[in-house]
Amino acid sequence: MPSPTTISIEKLSRLYGTPGCPTLVDVRTDQDFAAAPRLVPGSVRKSHSSVPDWAGDLDARQAIVICQQGRKLSEGVAAWLRHHGIAAEALEGGYEAWAAAALPTVPEERIPPRDAQGRSVWVTRARPKIDRIACPWLIRRFVDPHAVFLFVAPQEVEAVAERFGAAPFDVENVFWSHRGELCTFDVMVEEFGIGTEPLLRLARIVRGADTARLDLEPEASGLLAASLGLSRMFSDDLEQLDAGLALYDAFYRWARDATAETHNWPSAKAGGAR
Structure with missing residues (x-):
């Protein structure tokens, strides 16, 4: 049964690249990101540890949070964003699942x-x-x-x-x-x-x-x-x-x-x- 706090890879794959796509926030640790320095298209990097500082400044009505495996980091950040009135969900399976599905990723160096x-x-x-x-x-x-x-x-x-x-x-x-x-x-x-x-x-x-x-x-x-x-x-x-x-x-x-x-x-x- 789908979780009320998550969004599937399939659903995001239909949203990204469209004007209706929610704000995409990558909160992978520096270590995880260094191992695969690429981003789900359109996403921006933020630190999960400082989410109380930046959550209130995020200019978004909706957000999808991406961590390495779609577990504690994305769930926690999404909860913080909801606390600030932003409809936020965690990406099921995280960046690993997106990449495993052979969906596009943007090299950060570019x-x-x-x-x-x-x-x-x-x-x-x-x-x-x-x-x-x-x-x-x-x-x-x-x-x-x-x-x-x-x-x-x-x-x-x-x-x-x-x-x-x-x-x-x-x-x-x-x-x-x-x-x-x-x-x-x-x-x-x-x-x-x-x-x-x-x-x-x-x-x-x-x-x-x-x-x-x-x-x-x-x-x-x-x-x-x-x-x-x-x-x-x-x-x-x-x-x-x-x-x-x-x-x-x-x-x-x-x-x-x-x-x-x-x-x-x-x-x-x-x-x-x-």
Whole structure:
């Protein structure tokens, strides 16, 4: 019988990467984390021993707590969070069960150093179109939900990155950029270790739209049209990013759940002509 204080691996596997996913908190000990320095996508590291100090500051309505085996550490932290009014559950089986199920995990070394507020900071060229909206979506949904994105003049990206401790992306001669035929979104999917079939399919769509290879996937033309339309609708890059997140949420859910579904109009009525 399921415990009222836990959530199953199967249920979390349907939630992660979506805007409705609860806050994911990894409370493994330093020793356990050092043995496997990877994270359930979108989770943030916190110390179980100092939970009374940080629980009240956690900006979340719901949370899922992850320890090594889903036992005392996650149960205790989840209880503390509930004490502070956060609906919290422990992940059944913990990180070990997630990894054993061959579900994606993000290498901690690939996440840029976080700022004083615990956020990764990224910088790229202003006036984004496709890759520079797709990549922030991927980071917010699968790497760091609180990531900060700075859009600046193209010639200042690397200097801003250096002065403000930000990771530059989608510009030439940096780690997070195009590689051969791959666009930056492809590179992030690979480097972050999140190459599930839905994300790989979405990556082909992004690549097709971003590199004028609309033959890669039929949906690439639609993404290109929607992306160019958004760039005309918004003069503020951050407002465009907010709108673009919903666009990529929809493409991802289609790639994950609805590729076999079709839509016909008019629908055949009972007893009517077919």
